[in-house]
Each structure stands twice: as C-alpha cells, then as structure tokens.
Amino acid sequence: MATDGGAIDEIGALVADGRVHRRVYTDPAIFELEQQRIFGRAWLYVGHESQVPEPGDFVTTTLARQPVIMARCADGAVRVLFNRCAHRGALVAAERCGHAETFRCAYHGWTYRLDGALQSIPREEDYAQSGFDRARSDMKLVPRVAAYRGFVFASLAADGPDLPEFLGAAAANLDNMVERAPDAELEIAGGCFQTLQRNNWKIYLENLHDGAHAMIVHQSSFDAAKKAAAAATDSLTRFRAEVVAANGQNYEQMGALEVAAYAHGHSDMKGFRRQQSEEPEYLDYVARLEGRLGPAGAEAVLGMQRHNAMIYPGMSVHPVFMQLRVIQPLAVDLTRIDIWTLRMKGAPEWMHRRNIAFANTVHSPSSIVKADDLETYARVQRGVGSAGGEWVNLQRGAGAPAAPGNEDEASNALSEAFIRNQYRAWLCYMSGRP
Amino acid sequence: MKPQTSAIGGLEIERFLVEEAALLDRGAWETWLDLFTDDGWYWVPSEPAQSDPYHHVSLFFENKPLMRMRIERLRHPRAHGVAQPIRTSRMIGNVTLHASDGGDLAVRSRFHMTEVQDGRQRVFAGAYTHRLAVTKAGLRIRVKRIDLVNADSCHEAMQVFL
Numbered sequence: 001m002a003t004d005g006g007a008i009d010e011i012g013a014l015v016a017d018g019r020v021h022r023r024v025y026t027d028p029a030i031f032e033l034e035q036q037r038i039f040g041r042a043w044l045y046v047g048h049e050s051q052v053p054e055p056g057d058f059v060t061t062t063l064a065r066q067p068v069i070m071a072r073c074a075d076g077a078v079r080v081l082f083n084r085c086a087h088r089g090a091l092v093a094a095e096r097c098g099h100a101e102t103f104r105c106a107y108h109g110w111t112y113r114l115d116g117a118l119q120s121i122p123r124e125e126d127y128a129q130s131g132f133d134r135a136r137s138d139m140k141l142v143p144r145v146a147a148y149r150g151f152v153f154a155s156l157a158a159d160g161p162d163l164p165e166f167l168g169a170a171a172a173n174l175d176n177m178v179e180r181a182p183d184a185e186l187e188i189a190g191g192c193f194q195t196l197q198r199n200n201w202k203i204y205l206e207n208l209h210d211g212a213h214a215m216i217v218h219q220s221s222f223d224a225a226k227k228a229a230a231a232a233t234d235s236l237t238r239f240r241a242e243v244v245a246a247n248g249q250n251y252e253q254m255g256a257l258e259v260a261a262y263a264h265g266h267s268d269m270k271g272f273r274r275q276q277s278e279e280p281e282y283l284d285y286v287a288r289l290e291g292r293l294g295p296a297g298a299e300a301v302l303g304m305q306r307h308n309a310m311i312y313p314g315m316s317v318h319p320v321f322m323q324l325r326v327i328q329p330l331a332v333d334l335t336r337i338d339i340w341t342l343r344m345k346g347a348p349e350w351m352h353r354r355n356i357a358f359a360n361t362v363h364s365p366s367s368i369v370k371a372d373d374l375e376t377y378a379r380v381q382r383g384v385g386s387a388g389g390e391w392v393n394l395q396r397g398a399g400a401p402a403a404p405g406n407e408d409e410a411s412n413a414l415s416e417a418f419i420r421n422q423y424r425a426w427l428c429y430m431s432g433r434p
Numbered sequence: 435m436k437p438q439t440s441a442i443g444g445l446e447i448e449r450f451l452v453e454e455a456a457l458l459d460r461g462a463w464e465t466w467l468d469l470f471t472d473d474g475w476y477w478v479p480s481e482p483a484q485s486d487p488y489h490h491v492s493l494f495f496e497n498k499p500l501m502r503m504r505i506e507r508l509r510h511p512r513a514h515g516v517a518q519p520i521r522t523s524r525m526i527g528n529v530t531l532h533a534s535d536g537g538d539l540a541v542r543s544r545f546h547m548t549e550v551q552d553g554r555q556r557v558f559a560g561a562y563t564h565r566l567a568v569t570k571a572g573l574r575i576r577v578k579r580i581d582l583v584n585a586d587s588c589h590e591a592m593q594v595f596l
Contacts, residue, residue: 191480191491194588220510228503237499244503336588341491352489359491365589366478366494368507371515374591379514 011430015423018395022384024426025200025392031332038313038429039064042264043146043153043166045315045326046070046080048342050150050187051097056114059097061338062328064156068142069093069103073114080142080154081116092139103139112139149178150186161264170266173309176319179301181344182288186322189343190356195365196336199377201313201329204337205422207373208308208316209269211254211413212396214247217376221368222248239354240361244369257307257413265312265425267418271305271320281348288346310418312425321358333381339363394419447541448529450573451564455524455545458595463505466595467498471567471574474498478580478596493585493592501595508593518552520594526562538576539566545580547596558596559583 011033014021024030044063047070051059058071060083067083069092085092085105092103092112102119103112109122116139121127127134144155146163151174153163164171178184197204207213214222225244232238261267277283289298310316316325322344328336341359343352362369384392397415411417457466470476478493487495496504507513524547532540541564549556565577580596 190489191484193480193491196588196590198590217514220507220513223510224503224506227506228499232499237497240500241503349489356489356491360495364480364491364493364592366592368504368593371507371591371593372513375515375517 012427015427016391018398018420019391019393020423021390022392025203025381025384026332028332031200031329033430035064035329037432038426039156039329041155041157041160041429042313043144043155043163045311045324046145046152046154048150048186048188048324048340049078049147049152052078054099056099056101057097058093058100058114060093060095061326063142063154065328065330066156067091068154070152071114075115077115078145078147078152079115080145080152082140082142084139085110086118086137086139087121110137116141149174166264167311168264168266169260169262170264170268170309170311172304173268173306173311173317173319176301176304176306177317177322177342179293180289180319180322180347182285182292182346184292185345186342187345188340189352190341190359193339193359193363193365194336195339195363195370195374196334197374197377198333199335199374199381200332201327201335202422202426203377203380204327204335205310205313205316206419207377208310209259209267209413209418210416211249211257211269212251213376214254215250217372218244218247218369220372222246224368236354236357240357243358243361247369251414254413259411259413259415259418261411261418261421263425265422266310267312267421268309269307269413269418271307274303274305275320281350285348285351312422318358322352322355323359323363325363394423444529444531447531447539447566447573450566451526451529451541451543451562454575455526459522459524461520461594463508463595467501467505469573469575470498470501470578471569471576472498474575475577476501476595477577478582479585481586482581484585493582493589494580494595504595515591515593516551520549520551522550522594523548537568539568539573540564541566545596549594556590560585 014024046061046063046068047059052070052072055072055074055076058069060067060069062068069081069083071079071081073079083091083093085107087105087108087110090105090107092105102114110118111120113119118134118137142154142156143158146153148163148167148171178186222245225241226248229238229241229245232241258270259267286298289301293301306319308316308318314327317323322342324340324342326338328338330336339359341355361367394416397411397417398420400415454466454469476494476496477487480491480493484490508516524545526543526545528544530542532542543562545560545562547558549558560580560582563579564575567574567576
C-alpha cells in the first residue's frame with residue numbers, strides 16, 4: 001500500500017471521531033476501493049455445506065461482485081472457484097445451483113474437474129505449436145476457503161487473519177444457531193429472498209442495531225400489528241403480528257438492550273424476548289437438547305437471545321429464528337440482500353414453519369416492517385447526495401464508560417457505538433491494515 | 435379450457451375479476467378485503483410452481499387478519515414508504531373456469547399490472563388463480579394465488595396487493 005499513501009491520507013480524513021464524510025456513501029471511487037480493500041480481503045460468507053451434500057453438487061454466487069462456484073469435490077472437500085473459463089473468460093456455470101460430474105464451458109467446451117483442474121480441451125492438438133501452458137489453464141481457486149460449523153467462508157486475499165481469528169467473539173452467534181438444533185446440525189431449507197435496496201451497503205449495516213429508529217420508522221406497522229396481535233385467534237397469526245409489534249418498544253426498553261461490538265467491525269444485540277412454549281413437542285425438543293448438552297448447557301443455548309448479529313462486512317444472522325442474510329453491494333447506491341432460512345435437523349417441524357413465518361413477516365420484499373426501512377435507507381442515500389452538509393453524525397451515546405465485552409465503549413440499542421466500531425474496521429481495511 | 439361445469443356464467447366471473455381489479459387499482463383495499471371469505475388466504479409464492487406455503491418462504495402469505503394489518507399500515511399517516519402514493523393499473527385476460535373441489539370454482543387468468551411510485555415505474559405479470567366460493571351474497575374469494583413470472587427474482591419493496 002506504500003504506493004498510494006496520498007489516497008490513504010484522504011481516506012483517513014473521511015472518518016473522524018463521531019462522524020463520517022458523506023462521500024463514503026456516494027463516491028463511486030470509494031465504493032470501488034471498498035470492493036478491493038474490504039470485500040476483497042475480509043472473510044465473506046459463501047454458502048452452507050448443506051447446499052452441496054454430495055460430490056458434484058454446486059451453487060453459484062458472487063463475492064465482492066465476482067462470480068464464484070462453491071462445489072463439493074470428488075474428495076468430499078468443499079471448494080470455491082472463480083466462475084471463469086481459463087480460455088476466453090466465459091462464465092462456466094450459469095445456474096444458481098446444480099449437480100455436475102465436470103464443469104464444461106458452454107463456449108468452446110473446455111472441461112474442468114470439480115476442483116477446477118483442466119480436464120480436456122476439444123482438439124487440443126491445435127495448441128501443439130502455440131506455446132500454450134496447460135498447467136496454467138485451470139479454473140482458479142479463491143485464495144482462501146474455510147468452514148465454521150457448516151458455514152463456508154472465503155477470502156479473496158491470500159493473507160490476513162484466519163477465519164476463527166476473524167470471527168472472534170461473533171462466532172458465538174453461529175455456535176448458538178448450531179447448538180439450538182437437537183443434532184447440532186443445520187441445513188438451508190425453504191428457499192431464499194433477494195431484495196434490492198437503493199442505498200449504499202453501509203447504510204443497511206448501520207441500521208441493524210439501531211434501536212432508536214424503530215419507534216419512529218416502524219410506527220405504521222407496529223400500530224397496525226398491536227391491533228392484529230390483540231385480535232388474533234390462532235398462534236401463527238399472533239406470532240407474525242407480535243414480531244412486527246416488537247418494534248413498538250419505547251426508548252427505555254430499547255436502552256435496556258445490550259449491544260456488543262467486536263474487533264473487525266462485528267457486533268450483536270440482545271434480543272427482545274425469549275421464545276417459550278409449554279407444548280409437548282417443544283418440551284420434547286428441550287429435553288433432547290438437555291440430553292446432548294445437559295440442563296445447564298441447554299439453558300445457556302436457549303437463554304442466549306441475540307438479534308441481528310453482524311459479521312462485518314457481508315453477513316448478518318438472527319440465531320433465534322434461523323435467519324441468515326448476505327450483503328451484496330452492487331454499486332455505490334445499490335445493494336442486494338440475500339436472505340436464507342436454516343432448518344434445525346431433528347427439531348419439531350413447527351419450529352421451521354415458525355421461522356419461515358418470521359422470514360415472510362420480516363424479510364420478504366412485501367414485509368410491512370421492511371417497507372419503511374427501505375424508504376428510510378433510500379432517503380438517507382438521497383439526502384447525503386446533497387451539499388447541504390458534509391458530515392453524517394454518529395455521536396449518539398458516545399463518551400459512555402467502557403464495559404466488559406465491548407471493544408472500547410459501553411453500548412446499548414440506543415447508542416451508535418456499533419457504527420463507530422464499524423468505521424474503525426472500515427478505516428483499518430481501507431488503509432491497508434487488515 | 436375445460437368445459438364449464440357451473441351454473442355461474444363465465445361473464446359473471448369475468449365481471450367479478452374486473453371489479454376486484456378495479457378496487458385494487460383504486461386502493462379501495464377495505465372493500466376489496468370484504469370480497470374474501472373469513473377463512474380466505476392471499477398467497478404469492480416466491481418460486482414457480484411452489485406447492486407449500488408453510489415450509490418455504492413466500493412473497494406474500496396472508497390470511498384475512500394479516501391482510502387487514504397490511505391495510506391498516508398502508509392507511510397510517512406515518513407509513514413513510516407510501517408518503518409518495520402508489521398507483522397501479524391492471525389488465526386481466528385469458529380467463530378460464532375450472533371446477534374445483536368442495537363446490538368452489540377455480541378460475542385462472544393472466545394479469546399485467548403497472549405500478550408507479552415517485553416517478554418510478556415497474557411491471558408485474560403472471561397468473562391469478564382464484565378459488566371462489568359461491569355464496570348467497572355472491573362470489574367470494576377463498577384463495578387468491580398469484581404466480582409472478584419473476585417470482586424468484588430480486589425484488590424491491592412490494593407494499594400493495596398485486
């Protein structure tokens with residue numbers, strides 16, 4: 001990074017204590033630099049091992065806008081390849097998911113093994129006198145791939161912290177999802193939502209633990225939901241209404257929710273309330289957890305209520321309702337969010353039905369909660385495009401004394417400390433200090 | 435098209451669908467909701483040919499109380515997402531009538547809906563499947579299923595009923 005010290009100074013000037021310059025949301029050059037230095041270096045969630053159970057199974061996605069394939073190879077290992085033919089550069093797999101013995105490019109038929117090794121070229125003799133280097137004609141592997149308890153991550157950088165170090169304390173959220181399953185095993189199930197937001201990716205992340213927006217932004221939906229919850233006559237309708245109504249908590253209640261911020265920009269937030277049930281199926285589920293973990297262990301797992309845990313910069317999970325969101329920045333003012341639900345293997349079916357109902361209520365493009373969030377994000381994006389002010393203020397809750405478990409300041413859901421923590425990580429990445 | 439098996443005429447069904455579409459285009463959602471039976475459902479799958487709304491996510495899957503919740507939110511003075519009003523225009527065609535289990539009618543049609551908000555225009559198209567109950571008060575919707583041709587695409591917010 002020595003060659004662009006001037007640019008680093010310029011970036012450093014965009015982030016000050018308790019404020020960021022509007023250019024971080026609007027400048028396409030900064031967005032491109034973020035793709036290289038943040039999304040090009042951090043560990044990004046690629047997919048879940050359950051999506052590729054058998055050798056030959058594959059899914060396609062993008063990492064830092066680059067098309068990749070996650071495949072289960074013949075040796076049983078999950079690998080991540082750049083989705084690019086070594087010949088003329090065409091995308092090799094066009095499907096979202098599938099099963100293949102080999103990857104065959106649709107253009108000239110170059111064929112690769114599942115691990116990307118070049119297997120055959122039609123009429124390879126045409127290259128006999130060309131100086132063609134067959135050994136350098138594989139599909140390229142993404143530099144680093146690692147799985148954490150079934151969650152597959154990749155880094156486009158060859159060096160940097162390893163995955164456990166990167167995840168740090170935020171890994172507890174992934175642990176909690178896995179441990180909630182009676183057999184400690186999860187699988188992706190029930191489809192995926194993709195939603196498009198007309199805002200910079202950071203505006204989305206800056207909202208996830210912002211408890212001070214809920215009573216303002218979501219008043220229309222929680223007012224409607226409180227009525228619906230009171231009138232509901234069946235449990236699933238009541239559940240869906242209560243999930244929306246939960247945004248109607250007051251400042252005091254929000255201020256009581258702890259938010260923890262960790263190294264590398266991660267954070268998580270204590271949940272609103274614990275899911276309880278006296279139904280025999282639920283008690284049986286608890287008994288099975290206790291059988292594996294002991295009563296205290298099961299209580300620790302079920303008692304951990306985290307909301308919208310964030311693994312910066314590309315992933316957010318909601319452990320209680322088994323939701324997984326992948327942040328896909330498309331342009332400086334355009335972001336796609338992919339939302340998946342995980343199913344706990346061995347858990348009662350109604351728990352998956354409830355989690356699907358949660359996804360339908362909160363994460364569907366039609367969500368009455370999300371509608372007002374998306375409107376707000378778009379308004380921020382438009383507002384910061386104005387010359388009516390150079391800085392965005394992030395001082396809320398600053399100056400409170402440090403508390404254990406937090407990176408360097410006390411925090412709750414009314415504080416913008418988690419955003420300040422994100423910008424500490426942002427500045428590290430953008431300055432070339434991973 | 436299968437032969438018509440009901441005493442209800444095709445014209446009557448077409449008129450019902452056109453009137454339903456007009457209520458939605460006028461934003462008369464409360465009146466529209468009255469067209470549903472009390473056990474009615476509104477379902478927009480998130481995948482083509484999706485068969486299960488309980489174990490797989492849907493773009494919309496709402497019973498009457500949840501539809502009412504959506505309408506209440508749309509009417510709320512602080513529904514920021516509709517500070518700029520949403521206007522829609524629907525065309526319905528290719529109406530076919532099928533017999534259905536339980537005495538209800540199964541009616542399929544194709545639709546094309548243009549939506550405008552704040553100068554931005556988008557198009558929704560696909561198939562409506564109405565399961566209609568024949569009641570003393572007239573036809574009532576037991577299930578309205580909407581299969582969008584782009585059900586599994588990336589979507590921006592969908593705030594109003596399709």
